[in-house]
Amino acid sequence: MDLLIQDKTHDESRQGEALLLEPNQKNNGRKLYIESYGCAMNFSDSEIVASILAEKGFETTNDFNNADVVFINTCSIRENAEVRVRNRLKEFAGAKFKNPGMVVGVLGCMAERLKAKFLEEEKLVDVVVGPDAYRDLPNLIDQVDDGQRAVNVLLSREETYADISPVRLNSNGINAFVSIMRGCDNMCSFCVVPFTRGRERSRDAYSVVAECRDLFDRGYREVTLLGQNVDSYKWSNDEINVNFANLLEMVALIDPDLRVRFSTSHPKDITDEVLYTIAKYDNICNYIHLPVQSGNTRVLDLMNRTYTREWYMNRIDAIRRIIPGCAISTDVITGFCTETEEEHNETLSMMDYVKYDFAYMFMYSERPGTLAAKRYADDIPEPIKHIRLKQVVAKQQAHSHIRMQEQLGKIERVLIEGYSKKSDKDYCGRSDKNAMVVFPVEEGYKPGQYANVLVERCTTATLIGKII
Ligand code: SAH
Ligand code: SF4
Ligand code: F3S
Helix, strand or coil: CCCCCCCCCCCCCCCCEEECCCCCCCCCCCEEEEEECCCHHHHHHHHHHHHHHHHCCCEECCCHHHCCEEEEEECCCCHHHHHHHHHHHHHHHHHHHHCCCCEEEEEEHHHHHHCCHHHHHCCCCCEEECCCCHHHHHHHHHHHHCCCCEEECCCCCCCCCCCCCCCCCCCCCCEEEEECEECCCCCCCCCCHHHHHCCCEECCHHHHHHHHHHHHHCCCCEEEEECCCHHHCEEECCCCEEEHHHHHHHHHCCCCCCEEEEECCCCCCCCHHHHHHHHHCCCECCEEECCCECCCHHHHHHCCCCCCHHHHHHHHHHHHHHCCCCEEEEEEEECCCCCCHHHHHHHHHHHHHHCCCEEEEEECCCCCCCHHHHHCCCCCCHHHHHHHHHHHHHHHHHHHHHHHHHCCCCEEEEEEEEECCCCCCEEEEEECCCCEEEEECCCCCCCCCEEEEEEEEECCCEEEEEEC
């Protein structure tokens, strides 16, 4: 499948990445290996899982062959996300054969979707745990040690893990994800998330701010606030009501040197108040991921997105008016049930209207149990879905190119994240608008600091320049 990959926040197709934890004092002599797939929330959840097990003395390893407990934190968003996990499990089977005492656990969205069925289908799996049941992991591992197989897929209306301070895994010590809410109540007809993650709930605003402040005090310089629909964030106590605009402001006020990003915004809920807050604070990045899915109102209605083409365009106009120069990215699905050629062309014309900086583009993949699977036939033949996807990808490449060219000759404030992948003579980091920028190392500049970089050239996905 064609897919452009730019950053970690929205790329649900990411291959499993093993996570490595600092050694800890309470060592119980057992080693944990944890690998994550899917969206940023899953990666963030793996840090919560690692934190819960570190409390019980587990050390982590990045070699599953050496592990006593092997966890795979899974994604169900499209069929191939699940296929990838099944294949990976086959690779764990050899290690388990050599070490029969090894505990193999499936966590996350696939665990929630398939529940105990997983134990029937995959003989090597000992434990299946849904996203709201991670506090129960130590008990579940005990049960497996006692010779049982264990399942906990209870979803919760309250769990936000607010009190658990996540262990930052494989961290560069500069940017971190901070989960501000869990679940989703939107019921887009194509989407499994409401089933795998349960009801939407917002985390205590003070705990979000405390976590961000703590990160800043420990040298982190960028936080990405995470939720399936951050614009519906809503939390209150006896004294205050906090909406997403208020929360953004609270986090931005921690320190002007703490950059604030957020994901994902929803076209039906993003308010002018949020846009004015972004415009008001220099440290809230001028970058909005606003998934459109389709440019046609009838298809949007079938998708249950609850906005029209015109509404979406109006939100784009508002972004352009209130935050001039703001970068915008999107998600697109091609070949949704009954989509006609003309309707697909409206997605293309929407792309022309917005000229997105970046896009994640997918062919529709029917997911069992969703509203679309129940109500509509998945009737667009695969080759047509594919042609439409290719058209969307080609258009996006042209637009990304235009957006990159526009940045030539400009000075961008870049947060230095480390050495570039290719050379330790170059630094890399992101601009405010989320573009990757590479530039020669200069004395006096270190990762975690900001640099003003004059952009001189670009490749398809990277700006190249020098510190001025
Ligand atoms: N909460 C975010 C999206 C999370 S899922 C939002 O509402 O925008 C990320 C993306 O995966 C979606 O935006 C959608 O484009 C894509 N996606 C979700 N379900 C899909 C499916 N069944 N087939 C193809 N793509 C899908
Ligand atoms: Fe899925 Fe829609 Fe919720 Fe996004 S808003 S997670 S697409 S149901
Ligand atoms: Fe995948 Fe679950 Fe995220 S289905 S995209 S890991 S919320």
